[in-house]
Amino acid sequence: MSAIENATKLKGEGNTLFGQQKYFEAFEKYSSAITFDQENAILWANRAACNFHLKKYLDASSDAKKATTLDPTYAKAWGRLASASQELGSWQLAVSAWKSALGSLPAQNLSSSELKQKDQYATALANAENVVREREGRVAQTLNYRDGTGAGRDKLPWVRAEKMLPELRLMGREGFNSCAWVIVPAAKELAEGMEMLKDLKTHTGPGGRQMLLGRLGAIERITNAIIREERVFHISDPNFQDLYRKQVMFEAQVRNAWTDAGPESVISEAQERLNTKGWDDVRPALSLTVRAWIFRAFLTSGLDQTHGPAVEFYQNAVDLLERGRKIWSNVPDDQRGAVFSETFVRGVKAQLVDCYMQAYNSKPGKDADFPLERMATLANDLIEDAEKNMPDQNASPGWDRDEINAFYLYPKGTGYAVKGFYHMQMAKYMVDGEEDIHQQIVNAAESYRDAAKSYPHDDEKRYWYYNCALGALWRGHAPLGMTLPVCEVIREGLPKMRRIWEHSQLALGGANMAFKATLEFEEDVRKEIAERRFTEDSCASPDFACDPKK
Structure with a gap:
């Protein structure tokens, strides 16, 4: 049997399984078929559909993009790329893909199924364009609220905190119990990253080819800032989204980072590249890949208020980092990269836990897409991780208070706060009269108090969680x-x-x-x-x- 015949047979078996909603088994069949016929756009598009139903949206996007590359006139492939992009919060890409899907249909004499497709794509395009407009409105609100250069600057928390530093230094040991020591350096690192975005230029090279030229490291600084203290994030440039997108493209090209693949593919390809190119090539590529996922999640959750896709990106980052720490456990952090450090991974986990809670809360209930039990597990694991690895400040005088706060106490506080939310939700959905309701409420109060105690005496979260x-x-x-x-x-x-x-x-x-x-x-x-x-x-x-x- 020839390779094409094998691919056709496996494709038919995959189609049958897909029709039975056995998406993982169908995925396996399409994957096997691809090994025999890698240039078949239908196989890639079908596997994209499997990934979509398995809620592996990054992989679905990657497969659909491969299908559109192989056949730019394949409307279904464009539609699947658009659908996956929406689930990932990539609404601009979704708009472009829906337009390509519509453009790939015949201009006239459409069949009944093609007419149905056209109506679906047109409706989806209109919805996506509406989301883009709403997102632009939210960016405008962010600009108005947190204008780092305008009249409201003196009201910004990090500006106020910086003015307090001389006073806090004079207070000696007591002065170190302040959130200012975390928020000020985080805000400065964010500002450095934002300034670097503005240095990116488009250059016309030989033959009229457009090239991006700029400084490397902007994405590292921005993500370091939000991992340390996400409340410092603000936008003071209306072109921020476009600048950031181009910066990621520029750094990804230079670093040869992964822009579409999921954690499994990245780990596999990274190991292959290590054998030929070593850590100096792989380290920056892995770092940028992970950081791009983190910030994409941060923006998707914060600006779009679509927390489900953000959870996937945070989870992808955590999965890659935890697997990498195991696979390359004998490789020191200065070789494999700071993103694999214990503290960085804990910072990402804290963002995942908080985002998971928001994803649940966007559509709560006993049968929620983001179950309460999973939320509790993530919160407990984060608390245990922070408490188990808490450094002894007397034995390790090199540890600064801001490091303790940012990477141990704050994550622990996040974990306890999410536990408090979990217990309140459990009490809410129990039947009146159940004895456990009172215990859930007691547990909630205790968890919130533990969360409050994890923050310095001048941090808003301390008093919010007490409340x-x-x-x-x-x-x-x-x-x-x-x-x-x-x-x-x-x-x-x-x-x-x-x-x-x-x-x-x-x-x-x-x-x-x-x-x-x-x-x-x-x-x-x-x-x-x-x-x-x-x-x-x-x-x-x-x-x-x-x-x-x-």
């Missing part, structure tokens, strides 16, 4: 003897916190109103206690509810 703990206590009808001390902690800490975070996104997005309500509640019930209408054994709660997902 979330308070909300859980109110939900559990805790006596005032338990809730008032938490109110007191919040009241005493707010002035210190507001010196930095008074105008933060969290503050303006609802935290200021929640804190105000908490203080009014405390004042009212203390008055009631003073007038002997309440005792510390009384149960009371305000008219507002804490929103633990913030």
Whole structure:
């Protein structure tokens, strides 16, 4: 049997399995067929469809792109590339692919199936274009809110924090218990990366070929900043998205990084390249690949508010890094790259855990696409990792406080906060009267308090999570003897916190109103206690509810 005959036979078997919704088995058949006929666009497009149904959208995009390269007139391949791009949050690419899908259909005398395709593609294109417009609006809002060069600069948390550094230094050891030591260097590294984006130029080379020329390292600086402290991220250039996209293209070309493949393919190809080119070639390629995934997830979640695709990119990054740490366990970090360091991986895991919670919350419920049980597992693993590897600062004086905060305490705080959210959700979906409801609420309050204690005394998250703990206590009808001390902690800490975070996104997005309500509640019930209408054994709660997902 010839290679083409083998490919045709396997393709037929794959089609049968696909029709039975056995997508993994169909994927295996199409993959085998491709080994016999690598130039067959239909095989690549069919495997893309399998990956799509398996929710491996990056691999689906890669296969569909291969199919369109082999046959640029293949409408279904363009449609599958567009669908995968949407799931990955790549809406500009989706718009372009939907247009290509429409352009690949016959101009006239369309069959009934082609007419149906045309209607589907046209509707999908209109939806994608609408998302792009909405995204541009969100970018504009980000520019207005966080203009790093405009009149609102003095309100930015990192600007306020930097002005406090001389005062904090004079305070000695006590002054190191401040979030300023994390946020200031993170903001500076972000600014360096953003400035480097502006240096990228388009150069016309020999034969009129367009080339990108710029400085390497912008993506490294930007991702370092958000891994250390994501709250510093802001956009002060309306052309940021285009600049960033071109910078990734430029660095990927120079580094020979992977732009489409998933973790399995990247690891496999990296091992092959190591045998011929060594770590000096592979290290920067792996670093850029991982960092591009991380920042793509960050933007998709933050700007598009589409958290599902972001979870996939974060998970891809974690999978590649953890596999790489095992495969190349004997290779020191200075050879395999900083992205494989324990602290960097923990920082990515913290972002994954937080994004997973947001993905669940976008469509919550017992049968959610992002199950609560998985969320709890991710949170517990993150907490355990941070606590188990916490350095002894007395034995290791080289560890700076900002490193401890950014890569141990903050991730631990994220893990406990997500645990608090998990327990509140579990209580919400239990049947009234179940004994475990009260225990879930108690667990939520304890988790939120543990999260709060993971942040410095002037960090907004410390008091936000105390407020979330308070909300859980109110939900559990805790006596005032338990809730008032938490109110007191919040009241005493707010002035210190507001010196930095008074105008933060969290503050303006609802935290200021929640804190105000908490203080009014405390004042009212203390008055009631003073007038002997309440005792510390009384149960009371305000008219507002804490929103633990913030």
